[in-house]
Amino acid sequence: MTIRVGIIGQGYVASTLALGLARIKEGEIGLNGIPFQNFIKSYRVEDVEIVSSIDVDANKIGLSLLDVVRMYFPSLSKKYESLERVRVSPGIHLGSTRNLPIKAVGIESEVGLENAIYEIVNEWDKSGVDVLVNLITTEYSEPLESFHHLHKLIRSNEYEGLPATYAYVYAAAVYAETVKPVAFINAIPATVARSRSIVRAFEERNSIVLGDDGASGATPLTSDILEYLAERNRVPRGVVQFNIGGNLDFLALLDETRNKAKEKTKSSVVSDVLGFEVPTFIKPTGYVEYLGDKKFVSMHIETIGFNESIDEIVVNARINDSPALAGLLVDLVRLAKIALNAGYRGTLYEINSFYMKSPGPEGSKSISRIVAYQILVDWLLRMGELTRLPRYSVHNFIPELKKIYDL
Ligand SMILES: NC(=O)c1ccc[n+]([C@@H]2O[C@H](COP(=O)([O-])OP(=O)(O)OC[C@H]3O[C@@H](n4cnc5c(N)ncnc54)[C@H](O)[C@@H]3O)[C@@H](O)[C@H]2O)c1
Structure with a gap:
């Protein structure tokens, strides 16, 4: 159909x-x-x-x-x-x-x-x-x-x-x-x-x-890295994420109010995943025409670990936006x-x-995509809508979960 x-x-x-x-x-x-x-x-x-x-x-x-x-x-x-x-x-x-x-x-x-x-x-x-x-x-x-x-x-x-x-x-x-x-x-x-x-x-x-x-580019990746750190109790001290692109959407985002809208949907991810605020800079940062649709993304996260060790994660990527x-x-x-x-x-x-970067309904938290994926697979199983169990589903690894859905 x-x-x-x-x-x-x-x-x-x-x-x-x-x-x-x-x-x-x-x-x-x-x-x-x-x-x-x-x-x-x-x-x-x-x-x-x-x-x-x-x-x-x-x-x-x-x-x-x-x-x-x-x-x-x-x-x-x-x-x-x-x-x-x-x-x-x-x-x-x-x-x-x-x-x-x-x-x-x-x-x-x-x-x-x-x-x-x-x-x-x-x-x-x-x-x-x-x-x-x-x-x-x-x-x-x-x-x-x-x-x-x-x-x-x-x-x-x-x-x-x-x-x-x-x-x-x-x-x-x-x-x-x-x-x-x-x-x-x-x-x-x-x-x-x-x-x-x-x-x-x-x-x-x-x-x-x-x-x-x-939620297609760097923001879901940031949320997954934050989940990884949070699960290990390595406490982020700050998150910075730049996005520079050369398509019309990036040109549109030079406009202050449009940029604010994106900043809102992007940066809520940090406090939503961590459960507390840290200094954060996540918003579309610039337009450079030669980059075209393949935006340049750069991310920096600093964390405090065991014995107060300081780690830094740096990610650079070129991502095809559309x-x-x-x-x-x-x-x-x-x-x-x-x-x-x-x-x-x-x-x-x-x-x-x-x-989605900012999931509805109103008041909902943005969660890491790794967790969200499992919630979605579970919903699809309850709907009887999967022809096969995706390899990454937790249902593959926990026999009790498999039994619930008769898999
Ligand atoms: N990965 C991504 O590219 C990505 C991720 C998340 C969200 N988005 C959102 O998707 C949207 C589209 O992105 P894009 O790169 O295709 O942008 P784009 O500028 O290439 O396309 C937008 C299109 O909408 C048309 N348009 C503008 N106002 C309109 C109106 N009132 N009625 C009908 N058409 C109208 C424009 O003429 C243009 O053709 C943007 O709002 C962007 O924030 C994109």
Whole structure:
């Protein structure tokens, strides 16, 4: 069975996802970078199909996915039929690309916000989306005060300062109410799955929201190193993590409020994993064009060990930014649909804690990925959704655990 995916923000990550899926379906590449590969019972990777795409960049609107993918992969000569079928539709702007070298247009400036939302719902209805993935330019947002308040703002066309993500969240809620239940995956730092009122609104519409901010690069690695140190009672004295990249997202992050949003989702990891505060500097630190999508990451952690010995961990890495998240999204889309089919409503910490930097619901801790992985495997086992036990699952090593699931 196909999972019909609607993309919001056809940028680098979304285009890498589209191309990677097309190449997998043609048998050109393997499943590297997709954690649960084809071990999930209900849906294979090949079942994920992008059926709709929305953007505000005037240079992308109206183009096929294949043409947009070629903007990021100019040497691509092969034609992929699945990418030619989908065209980029116009979206709601609300100023989300301010200060960026993008000629942006939003349908709200022509028809007003409320009508724009209905146009978006109509676009999703035509393509029958099951799962939406928010990948627009990094946005900052406070938790939403109330869904009713959002409703009033939209009805009165008073959208000054409203994050575009909230307009899409609202559109998804309307879609859930009028068409069918939906899953909304928020892969950006806006506060969505951590917003109580949004989670409740989705719950009431038999729908799901996952988020916030995909955990793809150095931050999950930092959380795992901190867990390693904490388990050995080697006490960190400070954590520093630099990220410098050359893609549009890094350019966008030069903007103070966007950078704050990322800093919030990234640096909460330290106190969440350790349980106490230490001096920390973790935030996107710069834009240098020649680095392109392959960002430079550097990390330093100083710890106090036995007999007051001082150790230092230094990690340097170059990490391809977009494929790191795109691979996770192939799982997220499938797990969201499985949860939806199984009758889950609202949000699921079991999924968010592994794939997201700041997992919802509101007040949840960000935990190390090593621990989160085990929680997720356990959830998948309880769902009867694994065709085989992953090698790294604790269930492999503890006979009692194996017995519980009759493995
Ligand atoms: N590894 C990663 O790359 C990673 C990890 C975690 C989170 N993210 C988040 O994913 C998002 C996308 O990253 P990217 O590298 O693809 O960025 P990008 O700048 O390449 O793409 C963003 C796209 O969104 C479009 N857009 C902006 N505002 C829009 C709106 N209101 N409606 C519809 N489309 C809109 C832009 O025109 C652009 O095409 C960012 O918010 C980033 O914070 C990325």
